[in-house]
Amino acid sequence: MTARFNHTIIASIDAAEMAEFYRDLLEADEAPSWGPFVNVQIADGVLLQFAAPPMEFPPQHYAYLLDDAHFDRAYAKITDRGVEHWADPQRSRPGRINHEHGGRGVYLLDPSGHYLELITQPYL
Known part of the structure; x- marks a missing residue:
């Protein structure tokens, strides 16, 4: 491939x-x-x-794979700046991260309203 x-x-x-x-x-x-x-x-x-x-455009979903140190830095920026974030894509667990797929993940919105996902382990 x-x-x-x-x-x-x-x-x-x-x-x-x-x-x-x-x-x-x-x-x-x-x-x-x-x-x-x-x-x-x-x-x-x-x-x-x-x-x-x-x-007009509908919101899209973009997921980025980060190493653990980068995730720590990104999550610190999210929390330090008071950016709304969730542990799940349904936005039912606010202000938290998840520990799924053997890593960590967080969801947030970018300035144009797109859904961002930051993860430390790929799904597959």
């Missing part, structure tokens, strides 16, 4: 704000931007492109 994930466009109310949010939380690298896109790059050269779409 040779297919690898390369990039995605994430619909954004404010592309610059979204790029900064993801760059900070995911400790992502800056990347050159062009046209309507404000870009950041995460591991393996994956490009996240933030842009305002020409129409």
